[in-house]
Amino acid sequence: MARVGRWIRRVLDRPGSVDLAPYQRVVAEAAALEDEVRGRDDLRPATVDPAWVGTADFCAVVREAARRALGQRPFDVQLTGVLAMLDGHVVQMATGEGKTLVGAMTAAGYALRGSRVHAVSVNDYLARRDAEWMGPLYDLLGLTAGWVAEGSAAGERREAYAKDVTYAAVSELGFDVLRDRVCVDPADLVTPPPRVALVDEADSVLVDEARVPLVLAGAADPGTAQPEMAALVRRLSRGYHYTIDEEGRNVFLTPKGTDTVEKALGIDLYEHPGVVTQVNLALHAQALLTRDVDYIVRDGRVHLVNASRGRVAMLQRWPDGLQAAVEAKERLPASETGEILDSLTIQSLIRRYPRICGMTGTALAVADQLREFYDLKVAVIPPNRPCVRVDEPDRIYPTAEAKEQALLDEIETRHATGRPVLVGTLDVAESERLDEALRGRGLRPVVLNAKNDAEEAAIIARAGERGALTVSTQMAGRGTDIRLGGGDPEQEAEVAALGGLYVIGTGRHESSRLDDQLRGRAGRQGDPGGSVFLVSGEDHLLTAYAPDDALPPADPDGVVRDGRAGILVAHAQRVAEGVNLEIHRNTWRYTRVLEKQRAEILERRDRVLHGDAGAEALRIACPDRYRELEETAGEETVSRAARQIVLFHIDRCWTEHLGFLSDLREGIHLRALGRLNPLDEFNREAVPAYRAMLDEIERRSKETFEKADLSRDLAEQGLRRPTATWTYLVQDNPFGSEWDRVLKRVAGMLKRGRR
Template sequence: MTRVGRWIRRFLEKPGSVDLAPFQRIAAEAAGREAEAGRRDELRPAVVDPAWVGTADFCAVMREAARRALGQRPYDVQLAGMLALLEGHVAQMATGEGKTLVGAMAAAGYALRGARVHVVSVNDYLARRDAEWMGPLYETLGLTAGWVAETSTPEERRKAYACDVTYAAVSELGFDVLRDRLCTDPAELVVPAPEVALVDEADSVLVDEARVPLVLAGAADAGTALPEMAALVRRLSRGYHYTIDEEGRAVFLTPKGIDTVEKALGVDIYEHPGVVTQVNLALHAHTLLTRDVDYIVRDGKVELVNTSRGRVAALQRWPDGLQAAVEAKEHLQASETGEILDSITVQGLVHRYPRVCGMTGTAVAVGEQLREFYDLSVVVVPPNRPCVRVDEPDRIFATAEDKEGALLDEIETRHATGQPILVGTLDVAESERLAEALAARGLSATVLNAKNDAEEAQIIARAGRRWALTVSTQMAGRGTDIRLGAGGPGEEEPGDEEEVASLGGLYVIGTGRHDSSRLDDQLRGRAGRQGDPGGSVFFVSGQDPLLTVYAPDQSLPPADADGAVRKPEAHALVAHAQRVAEGVNLEIHRNTWRYTRLLERQRAEVLEQRDRVLRGDTGARALESACPERYRELCETAGEEVVERAARQIVLYHLDQCWTEHLGFLSDLREGIHLRALGRLNPLDEFNREAVPAYRAMLDEVERRSRETFEKADVTRDLADQGLKRPTATWTYLVQDNPFGSEWDRVFNRVAGALRGRKR
C-alpha cells in the first residue's frame, strides 16, 4: 500500500473499526468441519501450506487440538480473536473470555507458517504459567514451546529461544537482546533474529511501558548520594525552606532554604554544581517520592511500585542519583551504579519485530496510539455471553473525609448481605489505611498489594466467595480471573456460585479514578465475567489528586448536606480531569519517541555492522585495507586465522566502547537541549542536528581507534591485557522515567522559585 493510501486508510478508520465479520464467518464455517477434524489421527498436515493457516479447516483443527490437549472447546469468538491476531491486529477481549488460549492458538498458527514466535508477557510468572499451561496444545500440533525467566541460565535461554514458540516477560526479552550486544563469539548469542511478537496485555506493554528504558550497565561504582544530605533536608520545612509546584512534580528551595543549606554545608552551593545536584536529589526524594505509594521497602531494599499494575516493578529503579537519594532517605546502603553500556526502550524493542500483534481487555481507548506508534489496528471481539454487569455512576463528594465515610458505609452495608466485594485502591498506603478503618468497624478485609504479591493467587481465588471482602491495589486489575463462589484448591463449595449470583455477584468499588480510564475499566472488568452478574462503582472527591493536579482551577458544584455532589457538572469535571491526564501522558510518550526514534535507527545500523563483524571477516578486511603492511606482517608471523580473530576482537571492542560514549553524549545533549528554546529554536530539530554528525563522527572514531590498536597490538597475547578489557561484571535493570523532567527543567524551577521568593 502506498504512503498516501495508508494515510487515507488512517483518516477513514476509527479505533476498533476493523471489520470482525470476515473472521466470524470463517469461525462459523469451522463447525461444519469439526467432525472431520475429530477423525484425524494427526492434526498437523505433513506439509503445511501457509495459506491453510487462517481457513475454516484450520480453525476446526485448532478447536480439536484444544479439546484433545486441554479439554477445552474454543468458542466461535475465541476463533475470531485468533484470526484477528493472525492478521496482525490487536484483539480486544473482555475478562474471562480465554485470551490465553486465543494467544496460544494464534502463536501456533504463526509457527505452522514457519515463523518463530515470541509471546511477550508482563512478568515471569505469567510467562511460565502460560507456557506450561498451553504446552500440551503445542505438543499436539507437533510444535515446541519454552519460557524464559529471570533465573534462567544462558543455556536454558538458548534452548527456550530455539523452540517454535517462546514465552518471556518483556524485560527479560530486552535484557537478552542487550546482553547479546556484548558477545564476541557467535556461539555466545542467545536471541535469534526477531520474527513475530504476540503481546499479551498489549496496552500495558505497548503504551504504558513503551518509553521505559531497559539498561545494561557495567564498571560498578559506589552510590554518590550522601546520608548527611538526607539528614539535612529532613530538617527543612515546606513553605519556609522549600515549595512544591502545583502538579507536585518539582520542588525548589526558597531564598531562606538556600541560606539554611549553605550555612549547614559551609559552602556557596551554586559554586559547587555537584553539591547542588546532591541537595536537590535528596530534596526530591524526601518531598516528592512517598513510601508505600511510589515505592516500598522490603528486605532492606527500595522496590518501585508500577502504578499501572499496583505491583512491584521488578528490576526497576530510578536514575542512579535519585535511586541513591531514596536509599539514603530510608537509611539503606546505596545500590551499585555504573556506566551504561547500552539501553533500549520497550517501544524500540518491539519495533525490531517485522510482525506484531496483541490482545488485551482495553485496547480501543489507546487505539490511536497503537496506530500512531506501531501501525496496529484494533479488533473488538464481543464476549461469548453478553455482559450484564451494572456499572453505576460515580459517587462524588466534596472532601476526602466525606468520601471515606460514605465508602465505609457502602462496604459495611454490602458486606452485611454476604455479597463478595473487591475494593480497588490507588496505592499500597491507601489499601492498608482502608483495611485499618474497616477493622475499626469490625470488618476483616484481606489485603492484596505489592507487599504480599506472593499470596496473590490464593487471595484472588477466594475473592468471589460469599462474605469475601478484598482490598487490593491495581494488582487485581490485570491478569486475574475471579470466579463466583470459588475458593482455593479443594475449597470449592457446591452450589455456592448460584448463591453468590443471587446476591448480585461480585461488587467492585474503586476508591478513586485513575489517571487512565483504561485502568478503571480493567478494575471494573473483574466483575461480570462470562455473563456473570456483578456491579461496580467509583467514589471520587474534590481533593483527589486527579482533580487537584489536572483540574486545579476548577471546582466541583456545591455539595448536599451529606457531602455528596450530585449535579451533572461534577461528573463532567471528573471526566475532563481524566482526559487531561491521559493527554499529558500521551504527549510525554510522543515526545520521548521523537527523541528516541533517531537513536533507535542509529542502534539498528550499529547492530547490523556489529553482526557483520561478529559473524564474518568484515573487521579483518577493514583493517587489512587500512593497514596493509601491518596485516601482511602479522599474518606471516602469527598466521591469518589468529590475525582475523584479533581483528574481530579489536573492532568489536572499539565499536562497543564508542557506542557507549555516543549514548552518554546523546543523554547529556538531551538534558540541556531545552535551553535552545530560549533562542527561539526547536529543541527536537537541534537535537537531531547535533546527533546525526555525532553518529558519523563516532563511526570514524571506531575506525581510527581500531587502526591505532591494530598497529600496536601483539595479536599473540591476550588483548584484554593491552587496554581492551571489558567490564568484569554487568547487570541489567529498568529505569523509571525521571518524574521531575530534565536537569535543566529542575534548574529553571529552582531559579524561578528563588526569584519569586526574593521579589516578595
C-alpha cells in the same frame, strides 16, 4: 488536499473499526467442519501450506486440538480473536473470555506458517504458567513451546528460544537482546532473529511501559549516596523553604530555602552546579516520592512500585542519582551502579519484530497510540455472553474525609449481605490504611498489594467466594479470573443470587483503562456483578490536573450530584491522559534518531562478529602491519585479533556516545530560552556526533592494531571488558526531564484553555 486525505483515512480508520465480518464467516464455516475434524485420529498437519492458516479448516483443527488437549472447546468469539491476531491486529476481549487460549491458538497459527513466535508476557509467573498450561495444545499440533525466566541459565534460554513458541517476560526478552549485543563470539548468542511478537496485556506493555529503558551495565561499583543532603532537606518545610508544582511534578527552593541550604553547606549554591544537582535530587526524593506509594522498602532495599499494576517493579530502578537520593532518604546503603553499556526501550524492543499482534481487555482507549507508534489496529471482540454488570455513576464528595467515611460505610453495608466485595485502591499506602480502618470496624479483609504480590493467585482465586472482602492495588495483568463462589458450583449460584462480585474503586486513576480493568473483574462471562467509584475533590487527579476548577456544592447528604462534577472528573482524567501521551510522543521523537543510529551500528557490528569485516578493514587501513603480523602469528590469529579489536572499540565508543546523548538531552531544554526548538537542536548535534563516533572507532582500532602484541592477551593491552555485566530497568524519572516538566505545564494550560 493531502490534509483532507489524512482526515478521511482517520475517519475510516477510527479506533476499533476493524471489520470482524470476514473472520466471523470463516468461523461459521468451521462449525460445519467440526464433526469431520473430530473424527480425525491425528491433528498434526503433515505438510502445512501457510495459506491454510486462517481458513475454516484451520479453525476447526485448533478448536478440536484445544478440546482434546485442554478440555476446552473454544467459543466462536475466541476463534474470531485468533483470526484478527493472525491478521496483525490487537484484539480487545473482556476479562474471563479466555485470552490465554486465544493467544496460544494464534501462536500455533504463526508457528505453523513457519514463523517463530515470542509470546510476550508481563512477568515470569505468567510466562511459565501459560507455556506449561498450553503445552499439550502445542504437542497435539506437532509444535514445541518453552519459556524464559529470570533464573534461566544461558543454555536454558538458548534452548527455549529454539522452540516454535517462546513465552518470556518483556524484561527478560529485552535483557537477552542487550546481552547478545555485546557478545564477541557467535556461539554465545542466545536470541534468534525477531519474527513475531504476540503481546499479552498489550496496552500495558506497548503504551504504559513503552518508554521504560532496559539497561545493560558493566563494571558495577557501589553507588554513592548523599546522606548529608538527605539530612539537610529533611529539615526544610514546604511552603517556607520550598514550593511544589503539582502539575509539573517539580519542586523549587524559595529564596529562604536557598539561604538555609547555603548557610548549612557554607557555599554559594550557584557557583557549584554539582551541589545544586545533589540538593535537587534530595529534595525531589524527600518531597515528591512517597514510601508505600512510589516505592516500598523491603529486605533493606528500595523496591519501585509499578503504577499501572500496583506491584513491585522487579529489577527496576530510577536513574542512578535519584535512586541514590531515595536510598539516602531511607537511611539505606547505596545500591550498586555502573557504566551503561547499552539500553533499549520496550517500544524499540517490540518494534524490532516484523509482525506484532496482541490482546488485552482495554485496547480501545489507546487505539490512537497503538496506531501512531506501532501501526496497529484494534479489533473489538464481542463477549461470548452479554455483560450484565451494573455500573453505577461515580459518587463524588467534596473532601477526602467525607469520601473515606462513605467508603467504609459502603464496604460494611455490602459485606453484611454476604456478597463478595473487591475494593481497588490507588496505591499500597491506601490499601494498608483502608485495611486498618476496616479492621477497626471488626472486618477482616484480605489485602493484595506490592508487598505480598507473590500470593496473588491464591488471593484472587478466593475473591469471588461468599463473604469475601478483598482490598487490592491494581488488578491489571494479574492473570487470574475471579470466579463466583471460588469455582464451587453450589456457592456460585448462591453468590450470583446475591448480585455477584461488587467492585468498589477508591478513586479514579490517571488512566481510564485502569478503571475499566478494575471494573471488568466483575461480570465475567455473563455473570451478575456491580461496580462504583468514589471520588473526592481532594483526590490527586483533580488537584493536579484540574487545579483551577472547584466542585459544585454538595447535597444535604454530603454527595455532589450536580452533573458538572462528573464532567470535571472526566475532564481531569483526559488532561492526565493527554499529558502522558505528549510525554510519550516527546520521548519517541528523541528516541528515533538514536534508534536509527543503533540499527546502523548493530549492522556494522554483526558484519564484524559473523564475518571478516574487521580483518578486511584493518588489512586496508594498516596493510604493512597486517602482513607483518600474518607472517609472525598466522592468518587465523590475526583475523581473530582484528575481530576482537574492532568489536571492542565499537562497543566502547557506542557506550561513550550513549553517555553524550543522555547529557545532551538532559540539558537541551535550555535551548528553548533562545527560541530554538530543542528537538531540532538535539538532532543537529546527535548526527555529527555519530559520524565522529564512527571515525573514532576507526582511529582507535588502527592505533590498537598497530601496537598489538598478539602473543599476549589483548585484555592486558587496554582491551579489558567489564568483568561482569548486570541488567535492570530504569523506571522513567517520575518527574521527567526539565523539558518534560515544561510540556506537562503547557499541556495542562492548553487543555484547560480548550474547555
